[in-house]
Amino acid sequence: MPEADGADEALNRVNTHSKPSDLRITDMRVAEIVGAPFTSVLLKIYTNQGIVGLGEVRDGASATYALMLKSRLLGENPCNIDRLFRRIKQFGGHGRQGGGVSAIEIALWDLAGKAYGVPVYQMLGGRFREKVRVYCDTDAAVPSGTETGKRLKQRMEFGFTFLKMDLGLMQIADVPGAVVFPAGSLEGYRDPPNRGPLKTIEERRVRNAAYDLHNVQHPFTGLHFSDKGLDLLEQYIAEVREVIGMDVPLAIDHIGHISMQNGIRLARRIEKYVPAWLEDVIPWQYTEQYRQLQDATTVPICTGEDIYLKEGFEPLLKSGGVSVIHPDLLTSGGILETKKIGDMAQDRGVAMAIHMAESPIAAMAAAHVATATENFMALEYHSADVDWWDDIVTGLPKPLVQNGFITVPDKPGLGIDDVVDEVISQHLQPGVAAIWQPTDHWDDEYSWDRTWS
Numbered sequence: 287m288p289e290a291d292g293a294d295e296a297l298n299r300v301n302t303h304s305k306p307s308d309l310r311i312t313d314m315r316v317a318e319i320v321g322a323p324f325t326s327v328l329l330k331i332y333t334n335q336g337i338v339g340l341g342e343v344r345d346g347a348s349a350t351y352a353l354m355l356k357s358r359l360l361g362e363n364p365c366n367i368d369r370l371f372r373r374i375k376q377f378g379g380h381g382r383q384g385g386g387v388s389a390i391e392i393a394l395w396d397l398a399g400k401a402y403g404v405p406v407y408q409m410l411g412g413r414f415r416e417k418v419r420v421y422c423d424t425d426a427a428v429p430s431g432t433e434t435g436k437r438l439k440q441r442m443e444f445g446f447t448f449l450k451m452d453l454g455l456m457q458i459a460d461v462p463g464a465v466v467f468p469a470g471s472l473e474g475y476r477d478p479p480n481r482g483p484l485k486t487i488e489e490r491r492v493r494n495a496a497y498d499l500h501n502v503q504h505p506f507t508g509l510h511f512s513d514k515g516l517d518l519l520e521q522y523i524a525e526v527r528e529v530i531g532m533d534v535p536l537a538i539d540h541i542g543h544i545s546m547q548n549g550i551r552l553a554r555r556i557e558k559y560v561p562a563w564l565e566d567v568i569p570w571q572y573t574e575q576y577r578q579l580q581d582a583t584t585v586p587i588c589t590g591e592d593i594y595l596k597e598g599f600e601p602l603l604k605s606g607g608v609s610v611i612h613p614d615l616l617t618s619g620g621i622l623e624t625k626k627i628g629d630m631a632q633d634r635g636v637a638m639a640i641h642m643a644e645s646p647i648a649a650m651a652a653a654h655v656a657t658a659t660e661n662f663m664a665l666e667y668h669s670a671d672v673d674w675w676d677d678i679v680t681g682l683p684k685p686l687v688q689n690g691f692i693t694v695p696d697k698p699g700l701g702i703d704d705v706v707d708e709v710i711s712q713h714l715q716p717g718v719a720a721i722w723q724p725t726d727h728w729d730d731e732y733s734w735d736r737t738w739s
C-alpha cells in the first residue's frame with residue numbers, strides 16, 4: 287500500500303482498512319544501518335493484506351533481539367498489540383536488550399494504525415500539543431566551553447529551544463591533576479568496544495577487555511574529580527553560558543564513571559548555571575544513591591534511557607531520586623509502555639523527557655507518545671549533522687525537525703509512507719551485505735520459556 291498513490295491508494299485503503307480483523311503477520315525482516323547517527327536496525331513486519339509495519343531496534347543493539355521473537359508472532363493479528371507485547375516482554379531486558387521487544391511493539395502500533403486508518407497519538411488518547419519540542423544533543427568535540435557554546439549557539443540559530451551537552455570526566459582526563467585515578471584505569475575509556483567482524487583471537491581479547499572495562503559500574507572505579515578538575519568543569523559550563531546566555535534550557539550528560547559523591551560535588555558547583563537536568567550520574571539501579579544525590583542538590587536529577595518497562599521506573603519514582611525521567615522508547619518496551627511510564631511519573635510530579643538516537647522511525651514513535659503524554663518536556667534529536675537522516679523515509683515533512691519542533695501529521699500509524707532502500711543501502715553496518723533479507727531460519731525458533739513455575 288505505501289507505494290501506491292491516487293486511485294490505487296484509495297482502493298488500497300478500502301482493501302486493507304476494511305479487514306483489520308483478518309490481518310495476519312506473515313514475515314519480519316531487518317535493515318542494519320550505521321551513521322544515523324549510530325548503529326540501529328530498521329524493522330519491517332509484513333502482513334497478508336499488503337500493509338507493512340515499521341519499527342526500529344535501539345542504537346547499538348543486535349537485530350537478533352527482534353528476530354528471535356519472529357516465531358512467536360507469525361500468523362497473529364498485529365492489532366492485538368498489548369496481548370502480543372505481553373507474550374514477548376519476558377524476552378526483553380534493560381539497556382539494548384529491550385531493543386527487540388520495543389521495536390516489535392512499535393511496528394505493531396504502526397500496523398494497527400494503518401489497518402484502522404488512525405494516527406498512533408490518537409489511539410493513545412489524542413493530543414496534548416500541536417508540535418513536539420526537540421532538544422538538540424551536541425557531543426563535545428573539543429575541550430573548550432567557548433567552542434562548544436558556539437556550536438550550541440548555532441543550534442539555537444537553527445531554531446532549537448532546548449539544548450544538551452556533555453560535561454564530565456573525559457573532558458579533563460588529559461589534564462594533570464584534574465582526576466584522581468588508580469594507575470592505568472583511565473586509558474581504556476577512550477576506546478569503546480569495536481563492532482564488526484574480528485579476524486584474530488587477539489582482536490577478540492582486546493574487544494572483550496574494553497567491554498569489561500566499560501562494564502565497571504561507577505561506585506567501583508575509584509575515580510574522583512579533584513578540585514582542579516571541578517574548577518575546569520565549572521569554567522567550561524560558565525564559558526558555554528557566556529555564549530548561549532541563561533535563557534535557554536541546557537541539559538548535561540556523560541559525567542563519566544564517577545561516584546555518587548563526586549556527582550554531588552559537580553552538581554553543587556554548577557547549580558548557578560541552572561542545568562535543565564544532570565543525566566545518568568550513576569547507574570539507575572542504585573535507587574537509594576539517587577535519592578541521596580537529588581536530596582543534595584537543586585539540579586534536577588535525570589535517568590531512564592536504559593530502563594526496561596514501567597516496573598523499572600517505579601522504585602526511582604517512589605524514592606524521589608529523580609526530577610526528570612528519560613525513557614528511550616526503543617528500550618522501555620515501546621509506545622504504550624512509555625505512555626504509561628510518563629503518566630506514572632506525572633502522578634509523582636516528575637517530568638518526562640524522551641531519549642532518542644536513531645532514524646525517523648524511532649523519532650516518529652517517540653513524537654506520537656510525546657504528543658499524547660501531558661508531562662512531556664523535550665525529545666532528543668542527535669542527528670542535526672547527518673545530512674541523509676530525513677531521506678531515510680518518505681511521507682514526512684522535510685526536514686522532520688523544523689525550528690526545533692516535530693509536527694506529527696494526521697496520517698495512519700506512525701505517519702511514514704516507506705523506507706528508502708537506495709538511501710539506507712549506502713549506510714550498512716560493517717559485515718552486512720544487503721537489506722530486508724529472508725529470515726526464514728527464525729520461523730521455527732523454539733524454547734519453552736516462562737519466568738515462573
Ligand SMILES: [Mg+2]
Pocket residue numbers: 539540565566591
Ligand atoms: Mg544519555
